[in-house]
Amino acid sequence: MNALPDPKAQAAQAPGAAVFELIEVEKTFQIRPPGRRFTRETIGLKALDGVRLRVEKGTSLALVGESGSGKSTLLRVLLGLDAPTNGRALYHGRPIRDARAHGRDFARDVAMVYQDARGSLDPRMTIEALIAEPLRHFNIVPKDQIKSRVAELLNRVGLPTDAAKRYPAGLSGGQVRRVAIARALASEPSVLVADEAVSGLDVSTQAQLLTLLRRLQQDMGLTLVFITHDLGVASFLCEEIAIMYLGRIVETGPTDAVLNAPAHPYAAALRAAAPRFFEPMPEPLPGEIPSPLDLPKGCRFSTRCPAAQPDCQTRDPQLGRFGQARAVACLHPLASPET
Amino acid sequence: MSDTNLLTVSDLTVHRGAAKILDRVNLSIAKGETLALVGESGAGKSTIATALMQLLDGAEVEGRAELQEAGDLLSLPARQMVKLRGRRLSMIFQDAGAALNPAYTVGRQLTTTLRRNLGLTRSAAHAKAIELFTSVGINDAEARLSAFPHQLSGGMQQRVMVAIALACNPDLLLADEPTSALDVTIQAQIIRLILSLTRERGASCIFVLHDLALASQSCDRIVVLYAGQVVESGPARDVLTHHRHPYTRQLESCVVEIGRHDLVAPEGTVPPHDQMPKGCRFATRCPRALDRCAGEAPPLTPANPAKDGALDHVFACWNPE
Numbered sequence: 110m111n112a113l114p115d116p117k118a119q120a121a122q123a124p125g126a127a128v129f130e131l132i133e134v135e136k137t138f139q140i141r142p143p144g145r146r147f148t149r150e151t152i153g154l155k156a157l158d159g160v161r162l163r164v165e166k167g168t169s170l171a172l173v174g175e176s177g178s179g180k181s182t183l184l185r186v187l188l189g190l191d192a193p194t195n196g197r198a199l200y201h202g203r204p205i206r207d208a209r210a211h212g213r214d215f216a217r218d219v220a221m222v223y224q225d226a227r228g229s230l231d232p233r234m235t236i237e238a239l240i241a242e243p244l245r246h247f248n249i250v251p252k253d254q255i256k257s258r259v260a261e262l263l264n265r266v267g268l269p270t271d272a273a274k275r276y277p278a279g280l281s282g283g284q285v286r287r288v289a290i291a292r293a294l295a296s297e298p299s300v301l302v303a304d305e306a307v308s309g310l311d312v313s314t315q316a317q318l319l320t321l322l323r324r325l326q327q328d329m330g331l332t333l334v335f336i337t338h339d340l341g342v343a344s345f346l347c348e349e350i351a352i353m354y355l356g357r358i359v360e361t362g363p364t365d366a367v368l369n370a371p372a373h374p375y376a377a378a379l380r381a382a383a384p385r386f387f388e389p390m391p392e393p394l395p396g397e398i399p400s401p402l403d404l405p406k407g408c409r410f411s412t413r414c415p416a417a418q419p420d421c422q423t424r425d426p427q428l429g430r431f432g433q434a435r436a437v438a439c440l441h442p443l444a445s446p447e448t
Numbered sequence: 449m450s451d452t453n454l455l456t457v458s459d460l461t462v463h464r465g466a467a468k469i470l471d472r473v474n475l476s477i478a479k480g481e482t483l484a485l486v487g488e489s490g491a492g493k494s495t496i497a498t499a500l501m502q503l504l505d506g507a508e509v510e511g512r513a514e515l516q517e518a519g520d521l522l523s524l525p526a527r528q529m530v531k532l533r534g535r536r537l538s539m540i541f542q543d544a545g546a547a548l549n550p551a552y553t554v555g556r557q558l559t560t561t562l563r564r565n566l567g568l569t570r571s572a573a574h575a576k577a578i579e580l581f582t583s584v585g586i587n588d589a590e591a592r593l594s595a596f597p598h599q600l601s602g603g604m605q606q607r608v609m610v611a612i613a614l615a616c617n618p619d620l621l622l623a624d625e626p627t628s629a630l631d632v633t634i635q636a637q638i639i640r641l642i643l644s645l646t647r648e649r650g651a652s653c654i655f656v657l658h659d660l661a662l663a664s665q666s667c668d669r670i671v672v673l674y675a676g677q678v679v680e681s682g683p684a685r686d687v688l689t690h691h692r693h694p695y696t697r698q699l700e701s702c703v704v705e706i707g708r709h710d711l712v713a714p715e716g717t718v719p720p721h722d723q724m725p726k727g728c729r730f731a732t733r734c735p736r737a738l739d740r741c742a743g744e745a746p747p748l749t750p751a752n753p754a755k756d757g758a759l760d761h762v763f764a765c766w767n768p769e
Contacts, residue, residue: 175631176602281717282489309628311488312658312702316713319704338631341704345711368706382632383706384661386688390643393636397603 128300128332129164129187129205133196136182143402154401156182157193158356161428166299169326169333171343171364173379174353177398180336183353184304187334188221217247220293222303226286230277236263236288237273243295262291267321283314287321294325300332301325307342319345340383344368352376355401355409358428362435372431372442374416408440416441453516454479454652455500455620460511460522462495462504462676467721469495469507471676474748477669479619482643482653484663484684486699487673490718493656494542495676497622501539502529515620534565537620538613540642543629544605548597554608555593558615565616580611584641603634610642617649624656639666660703664688672696675718675729678748682761690761692751692768694736728766736767 136157141148156179164170172180185191186198189209198205200215208215223229230239240259244250250258260270266287277285286306293301306322307315323346326333337343343350344364351361352375360373371377381391396413399405405412411421418441428438432446453476462470470492477483485493498504500513500521513521518536521529541547549557558580559573568576574593581589584607597605606626613621623642627635643666646653657663663670664684671681672695680693691697698714716733725731731741744766751761 175633283717312660312699313488313714314717316702316704316711320711320713339704340632340706341708344706345704345708365707378633380706382636384659384665385705386661386664386703387685388665390636390640390665393640394633397601397634 127163127165127199128201129162129334130199130202131160131162131183131186131193131196132199134160134162134183134186134193134198135195136179136186136191137194152402155404156356156401157186159196159427160356160358162351162358162361164332164334166332167330168349169335169347170349170351171347172334172336172351172353173338173340173343175338175398177355177401178353179356180353181304182356184302184334184336187302188219189215213247217296218298219300219302220296220298222286222289222293222301222306224305224308226289226306227277227282229289230285230292232277234276235273236268236275236277236280239277239288240273240292240295243292247296249295249297258295262295265294265325266291267317281314282310283318286310286318290318290321290325294329298331300334302334302336304336305338306335308337308339315342322346340368340379352379355398355404357409357438358436359410359439360431360435360437361428362431366432366435370444372435372437372444372446373410373439374414374443375410377443378413378415408438410439416443452478454481455513455515455521457496457500457513458511460496460499460509460513462492462499462510463508464506468724469676469721470499472511473673473676473678475671475678475681477620477652477654480647480650480652481669482646482655482667484655484657484667484670485673486657486660486663486670488658488699488718490675491673492676493658493673494624496673497539497624497654497656500622501533501537502526503539534561534613534618535616536618537622538616538618539622539624540606540609540613540626542625544609545597545602545629547609548605550597553594553596554600555595558593558608558612561612561615576615577611580615581608583645584608584611584614585637586611602630603638606630606634606638607641610638610645614645614649614651617651619649619651621646621651621653622656623653625658626655627662628658635662660688660700661705672699675724677729678764679730680761680763680765682751686751686761690751692761692763693730693765694734694767694769695730696763697769698733728764736765736769738767740766 134157137153137155139151140154142152174180186193189205192206200208237259240262241255244255244258259273263270263272268287307318335347347364350364350367351358354375360376371380378394394413407422407424408426411417421440426438426440428436431437456476458474460470460473487493499509509522515521518532555577558577562568562573562576577593578589586592586607627638667684670684670687672679674695680687680696727743727745728741731737746764746766748762748764751763
């Protein structure tokens with residue numbers, strides 16, 4: 110993923126070199142004004158505002174941000190479940206909604222692991238039936254090979270073969286996540302999108318799943334889009350990171366570079382808030398994420414920013430290049446770009 | 449044990465049907481100390497906290513939990529326990545949204561505690577509630593008192609819980625994963641808030657945590673639990689940097705710190721209660737297991753036998769690191 114290609118470079122590149130490309134994507138939901146339950150009036154809630162993102166083939170990208178930052182909306186746009194209100198969302202150079210509407214190729218190629226893995230599996234189907242479903246739907250293997258393919262997939266995600274006959278209720282939280290991953294891999298996708306696939310698990314189970322996901326990504330050459338709120342997970346699993354705040358990407362670039370020397374004060378605050386062994390707890394960010402219905406003037410982070418200057422309240426910074434591979438939306442970045 | 453201990457738990461055992469959820473747990477906490485209970489799900493961390501509050505349903509509880517000037521928390525009659533809850537010990541739950549009553553305003557839930565436990569008048573309780581909300585960092589406290597829980601964010605709900613828990617100045621606070629449902633920046637706010645408020649009041653705090661790094665930042669001592677047993681406990685720095693039990697190492701090696709690219713995932717999971725190994729419960733997953741481990745349960749042993757063993761670093765392993 111190249112954070113922010115300049116227009117010339119973009120023109121030079123063959124269209125569709127990126128798996129996903131979001132250009133100035135905006136998503137506005139029409140909602141009733143809060144507190145006025147019986148009105149017909151609606152107001153716009155901008156869940157995404159000017160998101161630019163490129164996901165190149167074979168890379169792994171972590172989307173990081175607090176609740177309310179727009180991660181899940183971005184995911185819905187990537188999967189074609191929501192059309193952007195403005196801007197363009199492309200999959201191999203084609204609008205995602207189009208790609209999704211025509212044929213089964215998009216659904217087959219882009220697989221999803223949901224946050225609530227147990228909720229995403231039908232409790233009345235056996236594990237075998239659950240994994241066989243996408244195999245049949247996409248005609249992946251002839252009918253007589255379904256059983257052996259299911260066994261192969263179970264093996265690949267580290268589940269015993271006898272799990273096939275069991276129901277989701279009979280499996281532990283970690284095992285259920287493995288089933289969800291096996292089911293996602295059944296259609297032989299090239300892109301895996303995972304929403305908090307390892308959150309809420311014990312550390313040892315989480316470590317098992319993380320090593321599994323990394324191995325799968327490397328062995329199968331998957332493109333991975335991984336939503337997480339855990340910077341440690343992002344740094345372990347993903348080469349690239351995009352940090353979101355209130356519907357915008359505020360910093361993006363190679364994970365190690367961004368986390369070693371965050372340029373955006375919000376990225377720095379997230380970095381500091383992550384627990385670290387025996388480090389004294391840092392002064393946390395004041396306040397909470399503001400309501401997207403009542404965006405702060407100027408930079409949307411200025412109300413909580415420890416490094417805010419007077420001009421931050423008047424000028425709204427755009428995501429701009431920062432060194433070679435990084436981009437940051439800040440008027441006064443913390444680090445200086447390395448060339 | 450030393451009489452400076454605020455709470456001394458000895459041989460706490462909890463059965464639920466045939467399953468032994470806790471097995472002879474011993475721990476103690478001094479006045480003003482913070483203690484972390486860490487371990488995987490099913491280790492019994494939350495069970496300890498709920499047993500101390502006498503909130504465990506449908507389980508048999510054995511052992512003693514001596515709270516200074518109150519007696520054995522486990523055997524006190526319900527009538528007396530009611531008087532202790534809130535005043536001597538209180539609890540913060542993992543999911544504040546579920547723990548608060550959705551049908552009452554948060555102000556009413558706080559003033560009820562104040563009026564009932566401290567016997568304040570309506571107006572005095574109102575004034576105290578505003579003071580408490582301000583002290584837990586809720587802006588515009590007076591207006592927020594009339595909010596219902598669903599109108600508040602997760603972080604605000606947890607602040608309300610902290611306010612209710614600390615309303616009557618208890619000397620022991622039990623915090624059961626108080627931040628696992630919150631964003632990291634809010635997590636840092638809440639943990640710091642709990643620490644500064646308990647410190648201010650000279651209260652002790654038992655945190656139930658699953659994040660070892662967070663435990664190292666916030667707690668004086670750490671108790672590592674595995675399958676209902678204490679496997680290692682002691683001062684946080686000793687337990688985490690000079691751990692003797694292989695399970696402590698395993699837990700620690702699973703923490704994904706930023707910038708970490710090597711991660712050796714452990715094999716297997718905690719055995720179910722009906723298939724618990726006879727000897728050391730960790731033996732089936734232990735890389736250092738000996739023949740002896742399978743048949744004979746190791747006792748808690750002092751790591752530094754020279755020092756007084758009670759409050760010090762102890763571990764239960766036949767083949768320690």
